[in-house]
Amino acid sequence: MSEKVFPKDFMWGAATASYQIEGSPLVDGAGSSIWHRFSHTPGNTYNGDTGDVADDHYNKYKEDIALMKELGLKAYRFSISWPRIFPYGKGKINEKGVDFYNRLVDELLKANITPFVTLYHWDLPAALQDLGGWTNRDIAYWYTDYADYMFQRFGDRVKNWITLNEPWVMAFVGHFMGEHAPGMKDLYASFSAVHNQLRAHSKTVKTFREENIKEGKIGITLSNTSHDPAADSQEDIDAARLAHEWSNYPLFLNPIYKGDYPKGIKEHVSEFLPHNYENDLEEIKEKIDFVGINYYSGDLVKTDTKSFLGGKTVERGLPKTEMGWEIYPEGFYKILKGVQEEYNPKEVYVTENGAAFDDKVVNQEVHDEKRIEYLKQHLEQALRAIQNGVTLKGYFAWSLLDNFEWAWGYSKRFGIVYVDYKTQKRIIKDSGKWYSQVIKNNSFEF
Numbered sequence: 087m088s089e090k091v092f093p094k095d096f097m098w099g100a101a102t103a104s105y106q107i108e109g110s111p112l113v114d115g116a117g118s119s120i121w122h123r124f125s126h127t128p129g130n131t132y133n134g135d136t137g138d139v140a141d142d143h144y145n146k147y148k149e150d151i152a153l154m155k156e157l158g159l160k161a162y163r164f165s166i167s168w169p170r171i172f173p174y175g176k177g178k179i180n181e182k183g184v185d186f187y188n189r190l191v192d193e194l195l196k197a198n199i200t201p202f203v204t205l206y207h208w209d210l211p212a213a214l215q216d217l218g219g220w221t222n223r224d225i226a227y228w229y230t231d232y233a234d235y236m237f238q239r240f241g242d243r244v245k246n247w248i249t250l251n252e253p254w255v256m257a258f259v260g261h262f263m264g265e266h267a268p269g270m271k272d273l274y275a276s277f278s279a280v281h282n283q284l285r286a287h288s289k290t291v292k293t294f295r296e297e298n299i300k301e302g303k304i305g306i307t308l309s310n311t312s313h314d315p316a317a318d319s320q321e322d323i324d325a326a327r328l329a330h331e332w333s334n335y336p337l338f339l340n341p342i343y344k345g346d347y348p349k350g351i352k353e354h355v356s357e358f359l360p361h362n363y364e365n366d367l368e369e370i371k372e373k374i375d376f377v378g379i380n381y382y383s384g385d386l387v388k389t390d391t392k393s394f395l396g397g398k399t400v401e402r403g404l405p406k407t408e409m410g411w412e413i414y415p416e417g418f419y420k421i422l423k424g425v426q427e428e429y430n431p432k433e434v435y436v437t438e439n440g441a442a443f444d445d446k447v448v449n450q451e452v453h454d455e456k457r458i459e460y461l462k463q464h465l466e467q468a469l470r471a472i473q474n475g476v477t478l479k480g481y482f483a484w485s486l487l488d489n490f491e492w493a494w495g496y497s498k499r500f501g502i503v504y505v506d507y508k509t510q511k512r513i514i515k516d517s518g519k520w521y522s523q524v525i526k527n528n529s530f531e532f
């Protein structure tokens with residue numbers, strides 16, 4: 087492999103999520119989700135934006151798949167909206183919801199694009215939230231039943247399955263910071279959500295094995311920020327390590343691969359873990375086929391006894407994206423190398439990497455040079471990771487389309503394709519054209 091070319095058959099893709107692009111949240115029998123409720127609650131999202139229309143992908147999926155084909159994508163990562171399938175989370179099945187995803191999957195296969203399905207990307211059926219949601223231990227069964235039904239209906243055509251998208255964000259941004267659905271601010275609820283997501287994940291992996299899906303693979307997608315110590319002092323090093331164990335892949339991969347929470351979590355915050363959590367660890371320790379790594383940015387951590395987990399983020403003057411996140415490609419390498427060294431997964435996929443910039447349309451074009459530079463710098467680090475032993479098999483740019491950026495609404499654009507929300511017109515940005523060349527050449531240098 088030349089120093090600038092990715093391995094043969096490297097899986098180049100782009101990613102989206104149901105609530106962020108589909109629109110039509112209650113159409114054709116779909117049930118309400120916690121994000122439908124949260125975004126319709128005044129004050130929760132920028133400008134009061136909701137996912138009611140989004141990119142209207144529910145109706146425009148064929149046009150969007152044609153765009154994917156034009157870009158030359160090998161794979162497409164998307165999520166299934168649980169409440170489209172089970173409007174109340176369990177029990178009654180909504181065949182029209184199943185039908186939408188049947189049509190989507192069949193259209194992808196027709197375009198020779200490999201589907202990567204995320205079973206849960208935060209749009210929990212609202213009816214289950216009324217029963218406690220991720221803080222109710224029974225959700226592990228409700229989720230596994232939903233996942234198993236998806237395996238039975240789609241397992242003949244979908245071979246790559248991701249159980250959960252970023253369980254840390256669901257648990258802490260949704261249950262501690264209150265900035266995401268369901269909008270709670272309860273640290274005990276957060277750790278209960280961590281634990282029940284792990285239980286749901288591992289029960290689902292076991293069920294996946296029993297379904298014996300031919301050539302099927304299952305994994306989990308985890309959020310990561312590269313935390314560097316502000317100074318070469320033991321306090322800052324410890325604070326950065328603890329931030330890593332709490333907010334990055336170790337919080338979930340340590341239980342999955344090693345059968346317990348990370349050492350620092352047990353030493354510093356075990357009081358917040360559910361009572362008798364140890365009884366579930368054996369069951370949670372269940373082999374997976376790949377790890378999905380989401381990476382966007384890094385930060386500098388300084389010891390601070392007044393902060394949660396004894397560390398706070400400090401400035402280091404790096405350039406930032408529209409989200410205010412540092413542009414730190416070196417951190418991408420550190421996270422990829424770290425996960426391989428700490429857990430040695432059989433396969434790793436980058437399931438999200440991308441950036442928001444202030445994109446403008448000029449004569450029906452979008453010249454987003456900053457995004458091209460961001461993607462190039464991060465692909466360089468991904469290739470470096472492969473050359474240093476990381477079993478990286480694919481990369482999904484976040485995102486295919488500009489979309490509903492959660493509490494930021496439509497104010498932040500991550501797409502390699504621009505969406506005019508007034509007309510729903512799509513415009514392939516320069517970054518989309520550039521990425522199309524990367525895929526064609528299997529290299530970021532051409």
Ligand SMILES: CO[C@H](O)c1c[n+]2c([nH]1)[C@H](O)[C@@H](O)[C@H](O)[C@H]2CO
Pocket residue numbers: 103106251252255309310311380381382438484491492500
């Ligand atoms: C620190 O960034 C997180 O890992 C993260 C960033 N992102 C995500 N997680 C989510 O998985 C996507 O739904 C977001 O649209 C996307 C862009 O914000």
